[in-house]
Amino acid sequence: MDTIATPTRRGMLALAAGGVAITLLPRPASAQLAAPTQAAIDRIRGGRTPQEGRVTLRVPPIAENGNTVPLTVSVESPMTTADHVKAIHVFADRNPTPDIATFHMTPAMGRASADTRIRLGQTQDVVALAEMSDGSLFIARAEVKVTIGGCGG
Amino acid sequence: MAAPIGQPRVRIPAQARAGEVIEVRTLISHIMETGQRRDQAGAVIPRDIIKRFEAKFDGQLVFAMDLAPAISANPYIAFPFKVEKAGTFEFTWTNDAGEQRKATNEIKLA
Numbered sequence: 001m002d003t004i005a006t007p008t009r010r011g012m013l014a015l016a017a018g019g020v021a022i023t024l025l026p027r028p029a030s031a032q033l034a035a036p037t038q039a040a041i042d043r044i045r046g047g048r049t050p051q052e053g054r055v056t057l058r059v060p061p062i063a064e065n066g067n068t069v070p071l072t073v074s075v076e077s078p079m080t081t082a083d084h085v086k087a088i089h090v091f092a093d094r095n096p097t098p099d100i101a102t103f104h105m106t107p108a109m110g111r112a113s114a115d116t117r118i119r120l121g122q123t124q125d126v127v128a129l130a131e132m133s134d135g136s137l138f139i140a141r142a143e144v145k146v147t148i149g150g151c152g153g
Numbered sequence: 154m155a156a157p158i159g160q161p162r163v164r165i166p167a168q169a170r171a172g173e174v175i176e177v178r179t180l181i182s183h184i185m186e187t188g189q190r191r192d193q194a195g196a197v198i199p200r201d202i203i204k205r206f207e208a209k210f211d212g213q214l215v216f217a218m219d220l221a222p223a224i225s226a227n228p229y230i231a232f233p234f235k236v237e238k239a240g241t242f243e244f245t246w247t248n249d250a251g252e253q254r255k256a257t258n259e260i261k262l263a
Contacts, residue, residue: 079235092223102219104216104218105216106214106215109174109216109233109234109235110234114230114232115178115230116225116229116230116231118224118225
């Protein structure tokens, strides 16, 4: 009896798991973050609420090797003295510590953009928080599926 | 003992037109020891990373980066720069021990 029931149950579980993966695909920046990541963001934002938009976070959807994952973050900004990006903070939601980097920017750059390579210990979201010269904050978020973790346990 | 900071490599166009936004690409060899790993005896290998990168053009800070252990070994850092005049870039990498490695690059106007 069980031999017939088991595959069905497995099938149901697989379906359920698939369903969960699909519903999680869109990543609103407002979705719940891990406590250390949220605390790091709260320290920067003070009482301000980050808005979505203007920040583009480019990471591969699937990383074979978590030791070196290319990351590009850019922000729509005229980069003038009056209106520019001051800093972009980047976080890994599920690394042993959330900080990845802070890029400090100036109008002399002409564009607000930076590239680097990061380590991700497991499949997780990467979050970018941009601080503008007028004090406003913009946030973006992207998921990277990691095949082999990169935090050298 | 801090790991040695390797030779930096910087790629910039040798000349550019005034008003042009160029891409500055840098790479430096460094182990970027996270402080999360353990040796065979089970002791934590102390953290040893490049923690700060600065780029100055004719003495003026253009771009800087604070690095965490989540930056890959041999940190690659690239950023744009709007060329307005000829001048000299100075790049500085600083490790946890406060040791620095510098590189300079000239930009001429086309």
